[in-house]
Amino acid sequence: MHQFGELDRLDLRAIWPDEASHFTPWLADHISELGSALGMELELLQREAPVGGFSLDLLARDLGRDRLVVIENQLESTDHDHLGKLLTYAAGHNAGAVVWVAKELREEHRQAIDWLNQRTDADTDFFGVVVEVLRIDQSAPAYNFRPVAFPNQWRKRDGGGTATSPRAQAYRAFFQDLIDRLREEHRFTGARVGQPQNWYSFASAFSGISYSVSFAMGSRVRAEVYIDVGEAEQNKAIFDGLSQEQERLEAEFGESLEWEPLEEKRACRVALYRPGNIDDQPAVLDDIKRWAIERLLKFKGVFGPALERLVKGA
Secondary structure, three states, X not given: OOOOOOEEEOOHHHHOOOHHHHHHHHHHHOHHHHHXXXXXXXXXXXXXXEXXXXXXXXXXXXXXXXXXXXXXXXXXXXXXXXXXXXXXHHHHHOOOXXXXXXXXXXXXXXXXXXXXXXXXXXXXXXXXEEEEXXXXXXXXXXXXXXXXXXXXXXXXXXOOOOOOOHHHHHXXXXXHHHHHXXXXXXXXXXXXXXXXXXEEEEEOOOXXXXXXXXXXXXXXXXXXXXXXXXXXXXXXXXXXXHHHOHHHHHHHHOOOOEEEOOOOOOOEEEEEEEEOOOOOOHHHHHHHHHHHHHHHHHHHHHHHHHHHHHHHHO
């Protein structure tokens, strides 16, 4: 017979006494875990983001769909005041996803989120998430994000949404399998839903810098480190810093890389290419996935430490 412990739910205020001073900064530091609970790759953009005379708790980006995400949190049960603020913030930032994190989601507010998901277009998602702190007997407390209101198509393997072309569906199937492998076999991402697009980006732990895979022009597949922290000068400084370590980085990577300052754009990239097209045979596409996974893991392992030094020094 198994011996089970007693599960306790702790008072959130015992962990985070103040919402603004304690919980919001903690949530900002754990944005990736919240993203994992929602099946998204979230990157924090700003705390206390202004919207007119109001301030949004957290503004993030869903890297997989390149859309803004507004996040409002409460250490109490949901209320009408925060529902109104959420809609105001969503409109102010033209957000593609709205996330309400609270101690408890009242039934009338869950119904409101369900109604919004049913009435808005397929490019806008609303989520209600309960945060809880659990402990078994006298163990260390553990937090848990529990989504309780979400779009109907949430977590579906085909991604849901509106009808798409056969080519878009092929992209969706390719990236669905890619992110599933990265998540389940390598814990590289918390993303869960592929999209009908020819690219997918993953967080690097540094805001404005991502690891990406895309089907590029000219029947090529690209794996890359993409740098766009918001300012062209900062992007160039980070890129130049990496370039100074090119010989060492390529030696560790094990392959020669393409160093692309992208003069016509604000961003910069370091990339690797191989032949490939979404119309290739299944066996070839599977080989492309293996190639992409290996390169993403190497970009993170090799470039991650260098980026940490450069970003902190920028």
